[in-house]
Amino acid sequence: MGKRARRGGSREKEGQEEGAPRLRVLTAVAVAALASGVLGLLALARGGPRPAQGDGSAVSRSLRLEELQPGPVRRVSCHAKSYRPIVPGCTPAPNDCGFRIVDGLISQEEVDALRKIAQRGMALGGGAGGPTILDLHSGALSLEDKFIDVWMAFNLSRRKAYTQSELLVYHEVTQRLAAEVEATFGVSGVMLTSPTFFSRISADRPPRIPNDEYWHSHIDKQQYGSFVYTVLLYLSDQGVDFEGGSLCFDSPKTKRAVSRVAPHPGRAVLFTSGEEHPHHVEQVTSGSRLALTVAFTCNPDTAIHNFLGRALPDEGSSNSDTNG
Ligand SMILES: O=C(O)CCC(=O)C(=O)O
Numbered sequence: 345m346g347k348r349a350r351r352g353g354s355r356e357k358e359g360q361e362e363g364a365p366r367l368r369v370l371t372a373v374a375v376a377a378l379a380s381g382v383l384g385l386l387a388l389a390r391g392g393p394r395p396a397q398g399d400g401s402a403v404s405r406s407l408r409l410e411e412l413q414p415g416p417v418r419r420v421s422c423h424a425k426s427y428r429p430i431v432p433g434c435t436p437a438p439n440d441c442g443f444r445i446v447d448g449l450i451s452q453e454e455v456d457a458l459r460k461i462a463q464r465g466m467a468l469g470g471g472a473g474g475p476t477i478l479d480l481h482s483g484a485l486s487l488e489d490k491f492i493d494v495w496m497a498f499n500l501s502r503r504k505a506y507t508q509s510e511l512l513v514y515h516e517v518t519q520r521l522a523a524e525v526e527a528t529f530g531v532s533g534v535m536l537t538s539p540t541f542f543s544r545i546s547a548d549r550p551p552r553i554p555n556d557e558y559w560h561s562h563i564d565k566q567q568y569g570s571f572v573y574t575v576l577l578y579l580s581d582q583g584v585d586f587e588g589g590s591l592c593f594d595s596p597k598t599k600r601a602v603s604r605v606a607p608h609p610g611r612a613v614l615f616t617s618g619e620e621h622p623h624h625v626e627q628v629t630s631g632s633r634l635a636l637t638v639a640f641t642c643n644p645d646t647a648i649h650n651f652l653g654r655a656l657p658d659e660g661s662s663n664s665d666t667n668g
Pocket residue numbers: 385386543564576590591623624625635637
């Protein structure tokens with residue numbers, strides 16, 4: 345592993361795709377199908393904006409929320425129904441759910457490489473509201489208020505698509521995250537699952553569709569089905585690249601925020617994906633926030649078997665696969 349990811353080193357700002365050509369006409373049934381797993385991204389709007397806590401002021405909110413820091417895993421009881429089918433040794437034991445924040449799992453070079461990968465794909469699209477999603481496994485990329493297929497977008501724009509070696513860092517990072525999940529929760533056999541995606545939230549775009557309202561509480565297991573362990577890897581810096589945008593864990597009973605995590609480059613948040621962990625992203629009030637959501641399952645039927653398999657082979661190589 346190279347140098348640990350530094351804090352506060354803002355590079356070029358996110359959201360610079362404005363000048364890049366956008367593909368305006370690109371729809372396909374296949375795209376809608378592949379996007380369907382991603383349509384529920386972030387939080388689904390459930391009954392309008394989230395009510396403010398207490399008197400609603402930022403100060404009163406910040407006094408009540410615990411600021412979570414890197415450290416050992418914090419265990420909580422699992423929500424039993426969230427973890428079916430039970431795969432012994434892989435799904436969490438009833439009292440072994442929890443979350444953990446880890447800094448420095450990936451190097452600054454890896455953060456930069458992942459940011460470039462995200463920016464290159466997102467330059468072909470861009471959500472009309474705040475969030476832009478890019479899932480390189482399914483190909484789903486936000487464009488205005490729908491999804492297109494990023495691989496098709498590369499073809500139509502006559503730009504060279506990602507090569508397998510270009511995406512190697514992404515593959516290596518997901519493998520490292522899998523190992524960290526296993527070490528953290530004392531399990532083995534976790535497998536990458538879908539969706540796994542970059543998300544960029546731009547403060548200057550008001551929500552246009554319900555899925556743009558990322559600040560509502562949700563549970564990943566309900567939202568995405570196959571998730572057993574979620575990892576959020578942050579690729580931009582709160583206070584430098586953007587303001588607001590903390591990850592908040594909510595009370596399973598009231599769904600109100602009880603604690604929060606400040607996103608910083610290279611910071612990873614690992615947590616069990618069941619009903620013990622409702623969460624949401626605080627509204628981003630300025631700038632642009634970039635993160636990567638990666639998730640793991642214990643069920644081979646929902647595992648990704650050919651992660652990044654749509655990337656171009658490298659010149660001169662027959663086929664260097666990046667199987668998940
Ligand atoms: O980016 C974050 O901090 C949270 C994203 C999230 O909750 C999700 O992708 O399900």
